Amino acid sequence: MQDVIVVGAGPAGNNAALSxxxxxxxxxxxxxxxxIGDKLCTGLVGEExxxxxxxxxxLVYREINAASVIAPSGEVVRFETPLPVARVVNRVAYVSSFADRAREAGAEYLLGRxxxxxxxxxxxISVTTDDGSIKARTLVLAAxxxxxxxxQLGLGEPSDYxxxxxxLVRTENIDEIEVYLGRDIAPGFFAWLVPTEPGIALAGLLVRKNAPEKFVSFISAREAEGKITETVNKPVCWGIPLRPxxxxxxxxxxxxGDAAGQVKPTxxxxxxxxxxxxxxASGALHQALSEDKLSANHLGVYQKEWKNLLSTELEVGYSARRMFEYLGDSHISSLIHQASNNGFIAELADSPEVSFDWHSSMIGKIAGHPTLGGVLRLVNPLLARMAKSPEPAGMFFPDQLVAVESEVTMAETGTPV
Ligand SMILES: Cc1cc2nc3c(=O)[nH]c(=O)nc-3n(C[C@H](O)[C@H](O)[C@H](O)COP(=O)(O)OP(=O)(O)OC[C@H]3O[C@@H](n4cnc5c(N)ncnc54)[C@H](O)[C@@H]3O)c2cc1C
Structure with missing residues (x-):
């Protein structure tokens, strides 16, 4: 009997196995x-x-220290940081590198099962695959x-996604990330062109419904602009949890990982x-395995610890995300225009709050800005609370926002692997 079976060789599973x-x-x-690692993803990772x-x-395609945001009005605002904040990596190679090290440390991999x-x-715990069963003292579910x-384990699923x-597309003159906003393009979310190798980029978008249709119009519009010359492979859909x-x-x-909903909701x-x-998780399991105390009561420390680390980000990020979904194109365009013209974008780019991975202080800075926060407060009074309170606890969402969730259908994500 093994000590641990890990289901899923993505970043979460491989890193737990390695540790x-x-x-x-x-x-x-x-x-x-x-x-390993060949799962739909853009491969952007922050500097930290x-x-x-x-x-x-x-295996790093690019360092990222600039991006252009294209507002629904068509206004292009460039955001440039003094140092790189992220990199575009070869995702398969990056995720595989964790598995390689886990194997060197003695982990066994059963692939294609x-x-x-x-x-x-x-x-x-008994784990049954399409090729037989294995037993282990514990399980890390990273699927x-x-x-x-x-x-199956009675743990449900993330309540929003x-x-x-x-x-993959062929491009002309796309050397920096481009982010597109607007209800016609990706209502409530955004679309992207992320250059990898010269003349190649990943084109994609996030959306609650009608992903294929939205994708076709996004690509057509960029083709008409001469930015995309060819779509290299068939677009693929996959879900992303927004709540843990x-x-x-x-x-x-x-x-x-994604199975637990540990994702930036922004x-x-x-x-x-x-x-x-x-x-x-591996720290908590190490403790529990060494004492042979493996009940839920003892393993609950894992949730306490990861929440200490991430829950402010997840809560503030989710609140900001829902408010953003509520903004109309004119609000978004006006916010971007003002932020660009009053020097806020330049100020933000230079400030220590800018992080690719930790968004709550940036959100607080935007919400607390006299002009930008004012526009947002007009749209949604909830923001006023956020700007005042550094504590995310106790936030709630207006009923009209919650209603959006019920319109999402799992069918759009295709058949989960
Ligand atoms: C379009 C898109 C773009 C993205 N871009 C980025 C980005 O640029 N940067 C970023 O940080 N995140 C990005 N993400 C999110 C990121 O890919 C995930 O958050 C991340 O992969 C989660 O890692 P994980 O290990 O939890 O799960 P995964 O990487 O999904 O790994 C889960 C593994 O479990 C396996 N599995 C599932 N079910 C079973 C089963 N029953 N039996 C055996 N194996 C199973 C799967 O084959 C898979 O290999 C993107 C997501 C999407 C959809």
Missing amino acids: LASKGYGVTVIDSREN CFRRHPIDPA RVVDLEQHKDW GFGSQLNR VVGIQA LRKTYTDRVLVV TGGGIFYSLLASEV
Whole structure:
């Protein structure tokens, strides 16, 4: 019997496996994919993530210290920071590098095996794949978005999510990230062109519904502008959780990464938070395994610790996200115009609050700005509370915003792996 079975060889699962195998535990990682890390993603990671989890520089496509935001009005505002804030990496190579190190530390990988059933017993967990069953003392569930396995364990699923769609495109003169806003393009969210290698970019958008249609019009508009010359592969859709699970542990089990909803609700980026949460999870499991105290009561410390680390970001980010979804095109265009003309964007770019991964202080700065905060307060009084209170606890969402959630259908995400 293994000490730990990890289901899912994404950033969360591989990092947990690396950390636990390095501490001497017997670890088996199971993934239904043959090619580790080959999951829909843009591969943008912030500098802090990159510093903590570096990658061979040859596998970094670009350093990012500038991006253009295109307002619904068509106004283009460029945001430039003195130093790089993020990098675009080869995502498959980045995620695989964690698996390589986990293997070196002794973890065993079973690829191309789909986990179909999980059973909790008094003294072990039984994991059934399409190729037989394995037992372990504990389980790390890191199966990403849309996994049925959460539900099998009675842990439910994140209560809100968005659909991402993306394809590789050939481009002309796209050397910096472009972010597009507007209800016609990606209502409540955004679309992107992220250059990787010369003449190639990832084009995508986040949206609650009609992702394929929105994607086609986004690409057509960029083709008409001469920015995109060809779509190289078929666009792929996948979901991104916007809210965490209520409970991310049960007897002998911890849930990490997208499966737990540990994602920035502002942008849908989840690599860094998955890595952070998997470190917390492996610390908690190490303690529990060494004392052989593996009940939910003992494993609850994991949730307390990851919440200490991430819950302010998740709460403030989700509030900001819902308010942004509520803004009309004219509000967004006006905010961007004002921010660009009153020097706020330049001030923000130079300020220590700018971080690719930690957004709550930036959100506080925007909400507290006399002009920008004023426009937003007109639109939604909830923002006034946010600007005043540094404490995210106790926030609530107006009923009309909550209603948007029910319009999302799982069918749009395709068949979960
Ligand atoms: C379009 C798009 C763009 C994105 N861009 C970025 C970005 O630029 N930066 C960023 O930080 N985040 C981005 N994300 C989010 C990011 O990809 C995820 O947050 C991150 O991959 C989560 O890691 P994870 O390990 O939790 O899950 P995943 O990476 O999803 O890994 C889960 C693994 O579990 C496996 N699995 C699932 N079910 C089973 C099963 N039953 N049996 C066996 N194996 C199973 C899957 O094959 C998969 O390999 C993007 C997401 C989308 C959709």
